[in-house]
Each structure stands twice: as C-alpha cells, then as structure tokens.
Amino acid sequence: ILNVEQSPQSLHVQEGDSTNFTCSFPSSNFYALHWYRWETAKSPEALFVMTLNGDEKKKGRISATLNTKEGYSYLYIKGSQPEDSATYLCALFTGGGNKLTFGTGTQLKVEL
Amino acid sequence: DTGVSQNPRHKITKRGQNVTFRCDPISEHNRLYWYRQTLGQGPEFLTYFQNEAQLEKSRLLSDRFSAERPKGSFSTLEIQRTEQGDSAMYLCASSLVLSGPLNEQFFGPGTRLTVL
Numbered sequence: 001i002l003n004v005e006q007s008p009q010s011l012h013v014q015e016g017d018s019t020n021f022t023c024s025f026p027s028s029n030f031y032a033l034h035w036y037r038w039e040t041a042k043s044p045e046a047l048f049v050m051t052l053n054g055d056e057k058k059k060g061r062i063s064a065t066l067n068t069k070e071g072y073s074y075l076y077i078k079g080s081q082p083e084d085s086a087t088y089l090c091a092l093f094t095g096g097g098n099k100l101t102f103g104t105g106t107q108l109k110v111e112l
Numbered sequence: 113d114t115g116v117s118q119n120p121r122h123k124i125t126k127r128g129q130n131v132t133f134r135c136d137p138i139s140e141h142n143r144l145y146w147y148r149q150t151l152g153q154g155p156e157f158l159t160y161f162q163n164e165a166q167l168e169k170s171r172l173l174s175d176r177f178s179a180e181r182p183k184g185s186f187s188t189l190e191i192q193r194t195e196q197g198d199s200a201m202y203l204c205a206s207s208l209v210l211s212g213p214l215n216e217q218f219f220g221p222g223t224r225l226t227v228l
Contacts, residue, residue, distance in 0.1 A: 004154070032214050043115065044155075044203070044219040051214065089154055093215045098143065099168065100217060102154030 002026060004092050006103035013080050013110055020076045021106040023090030027071035031095040035064055035075055038105070039086040047075075047088075080110040114138060116220035118204050124226045125194055132190045133223045137206030144187050145217060146179055147203040148172065155203055161187060162209065194227045201225075 005024045013019050025033065032051045038044040048057040053068040061078045077084055087107045091100035117136045125131050137144050142163050147155035158177070159169045163184040173179075176194075181187040191198055201224050205217040 006154075034216070036219075041221070043221045046216060046218070049214045049216055091154075098160055098215060099145065099157035099170075100147075100155075100215070101157070102147075104152065104154045 002092060002094065002101045004090060004101050004103040006088075006090060006106050008106060009104065010107040011109070013108070015081060015110055015112050017080050017110075018076065018078045019080055019108065020074050021088055021108075023073045023075070023103055025071050025073075025090075025092045025103075027068055029094040030068045030071075030092070032093040033066055033073050034091040034093065034100060035073070036089040036091065037086045038089060044089065077108075080108075082110045082112060084108060085110045116204055116206055116218055118202075118220040118223050120223060121221060122224050122226075124228065126228050127194060127196060129194055130190065130192045131194060131225060132188055133202055133204075133225075135187045135189070135204030135220060137186070137204070138218055139185075140208065141206035141218070142184070142209050143207045144181055145205040145207070146187070146189055147205065149201040149203060149222075150199075155201075158189075191225075194225075196227045199225055199227045 007022050035047040036044040048064045050066040055066040064075045066073045087105040089105045091102045119134045145160040146158040149155045161181040176192045179189045201222045203222045205219045207217045
C-alpha cells in the first residue's frame with residue numbers, strides 16, 4: 001500500500017501572503033506526481049504533472065518543485081488571493097494499474 | 113461542455129436501497145476511472161476501464177458494487193443494499209491511453225451520496 005502524505009492538513013492565510021504545502025511519497029517505482037486543485041462544488045482541476053527529479057513548474061502565481069530521490073514535492077502560492085481557497089491534492093502514479101494514489105489534501109482558506 | 117460529467121450530483125437514499133450513478137467521460141478518452149472520497153481522506157481508487165473492458169478493481173469494491181461501461185463510452189456505478197458507510201463523494205475521471213506515463217486524468221464534479 002502506497003502512503004502519500006500531505007501537510008499541513010489545513011491552512012488559513014491572509015490575502016497577499018505566500019504559502020507552501022508539502023507532499024511526501026515513497027521514492028521507489030516513481031513515474032509521475034500530479035497536483036490538483038479542488039474547489040467546493042467543482043471538478044478537481046489538474047495543476048501540474050511532474051516526472052523528472054528537480055522539475056520545477058509554474059502556472060501564474062502557483063509553482064511546484066519535485067525531488068524524486070527523497071520523495072517530496074512542494075507547491076507554492078505567491079500572493080494568495082481568496083479565489084485560491086480550495087483543497088490541494090497531490091497524487092502519485094507508479095505505473096502499476098494506471099491508478100492515481102492520492103494524499104489527503106491540504107485545505108487552504110485565504111481571508112480578506 | 114467537453115468535460116467529464118456526472119449525474120446525479122447529489123443522492124440521498126435510505127439504507128438498503130440500490131443506487132446508480134452515471135459518468136460521461138471526455139468523448140475521445142478511452143480510459144475511465146472511478147474513485148471514492150470519504151470525509152478527511154483523499155480520493156481512493158475503485159476501478160478502471162479501458163474502452164468497455166474493466167481491467168482493475170480495488171479490494172475496496174465489495175460485491176455490492178458493480179460498474180459497467182457497455183459501449184466504451186459512458187459508465188455506470190451501482191451500489192446494491194446501500195450501507196451508511198457507503199456515504200461518500202464518488203468521482204469519475206477519464207484519460208487517453210496515449211498520455212502514457214503521465215496518465216493525466218480529468219475529473220468530473222462527483223456524485224455525493226448520503227445514506228440515511
């Protein structure tokens with residue numbers, strides 16, 4: 001059983017703050033790490049798919065890094081806005097069975 | 113709308129009743145997945161199809177659960193004799209085989225099931 005962990009479980013920040021979350025995963029049999037953003041009452045939205053050690057990806061104010069040797073990924077949000085409020089999920093793909101193994105998510109609340 | 117759609121969005125049922133959910137994937141996607149998310153957990157894999165063939169089922173999928181994808185397009189997930197522990201968000205996702213090791217999956221909005 002794969003263990004994908006995310007921290008913190010929840011986070012409250014003020015508008016304009018920068019924040020970051022952690023996703024930890026077993027480094028063996030690594031194929032890809034996915035980050036999703038899931039707003040209430042909407043579909044989970046894909047943010048990044050990362051495959052290479054040292055990968056850095058950026059989308060607007062959101063960026064992510066990947067360390068496959070030590071088994072972690074960081075997601076950063078610069079200058080948080082209320083519309084960033086959502087649950088951020090990471091998911092590991094190991095190539096076996098084609099399924100994604102998700103972490104429990106980090107719930108972000110950005111307050112005015 | 114070319115995204116993944118799920119119906120119904122919400123379902124409230126009494127314990128012991130049968131329920132069926134439907135998922136319509138992105139039209140050219142040949143893989144379809146079902147996940148379940150319970151409170152405080154991330155989505156957990158239930159099963160997946162490639163075209164009409166069901167290729168993998170999780171141990172989470174008890175005998176009361178059955179999924180079909182009869183023509184390789186939409187899929188249904190049926191739960192028989194529902195129990196309170198079945199209360200969860202049921203998510204559907206689709207992907208292309210050609211996405212290879214990236215396995216990029218596109219999710220629907222989910223069906224929230226409440227069993228009273």
